[in-house]
Amino acid sequence: MNSSNDSDDISGFAELEAELRALSDALAVPEPSPPADVARAVRATLEREASEATAPNRGVLRRFRLRGSGKSAPNGGMRASDPAVSGRRRFRLRQKIAAVVATFLVVLIAATPQGRAAVVSILRFAGVEIRVGEPAPLPSGAPSPLPGERRVTLAEARTQVRFPLLVPTVLGDPADVRIADGGRVVSMFWPGIRLDQYDGRLQSTWRKELGPPWPEEVTVDGVIGVWIQQPHGLQYTPATGPPQELRLAGPTLIWQHGPVGMRLEGPTTIVEARQLANSVR
Structure with missing residues (x-):
């Protein structure tokens, strides 16, 4: 085996190690750190990949032996010192380490509050914006009414x-009906x-910030x-002005019935919520 090929791999790994260390310093994630067992597993994987990358390549050695015995060697008898072989090995090494680093970052995000806060998914659905990530503090105090809210009859x-x-x-017919924000929202109560x-069809009327457990898709x-x-x-996002904090909401089912956005709050189970929602006419 050509020693220069191993030197190239070692040099390539050293460069990657330096880059990874620089990335680690740049992340500067404060305590708490990922769990110790996770950190040990990631380190062991990195060390194993490095060892495999710098160890003698048995496939290449076999091609050398075939070539020396006069037999045909696979891949046209390419030598380990050929630029194509060396380049492919370095490329595979980079792929492996990139995969390990990606896995580590996912673990890091899941294991630290700082990581979770940095990842926010936004779902806009049936006039509701749901932000999934680190949950916002739950509101306290008396509930606030919708802007311009007033009681009316259903008719x-x-x-x-x-x-x-x-x-x-x-x-059946609601016990109480209220209209708010210039006719933008109608609330019915039982x-x-x-x-x-x-x-x-409005882009955003309501806003919710959630942590786990995540919202569940239902029919x-x-x-x-x-x-x-x-x-x-x-x-609540009014027709004009910034969003307004209203109150602490309970379990809620959200869906769209034609052009109408529906927000059903109160049922404690998904079975009960679907039964009520399926009866809407």
Whole structure:
């Protein structure tokens, strides 16, 4: 085996090690660190990859023996010192280390609050913006009403909004109906149940910031919905002005019925929530 090839691999690994150390310094993730067993596993993998990269290549040695015995060597008898062979080995080494580093970063993100806070997924669905990442502090104090909220009858509400109003047939007519924000939202109330209806084609009417457990995808009357099982902070984005913190919301089912965005709050299980939602007419 050509010693210059090993030297090239060792040199390449040293360069990568230097780059990784620089990356580690740049990340500067404060305590807490990833769990000790995770760190040990990642280190062992890195050391194993380095060892394999710098150890004698048995496949190359076999080709040398075949060539010396007069037999045909695979791959046209390429020598380890050939630039193509050396380049491929360095490329494979970089691929392996890149994969290990990627795995380590995923573990780092999952294991530290700083990492989790840096990764936020935003789901805009049926007029609701759901931010999934590090949860925001839960609101405390008295709930705030929607802007311009006022009580009306169901018949009055139907004449004052631009979208059709629906009612869960298993619940019957609501005990209380309120219209808010110039007819943007209609809220219906039954004992322990609240149903908000709004124009679901709007980009963002409500906002929720969640940590684990993550929202669950469900099917409601043949369409996709989202079930949020834990209590969470609820914000409302008015027609004009910044978002407003409203209150602590309970488990909620969100879906869209034609042009109408639906937000059902109160059922404690997904089975109960779907039963009510499927009856909306």
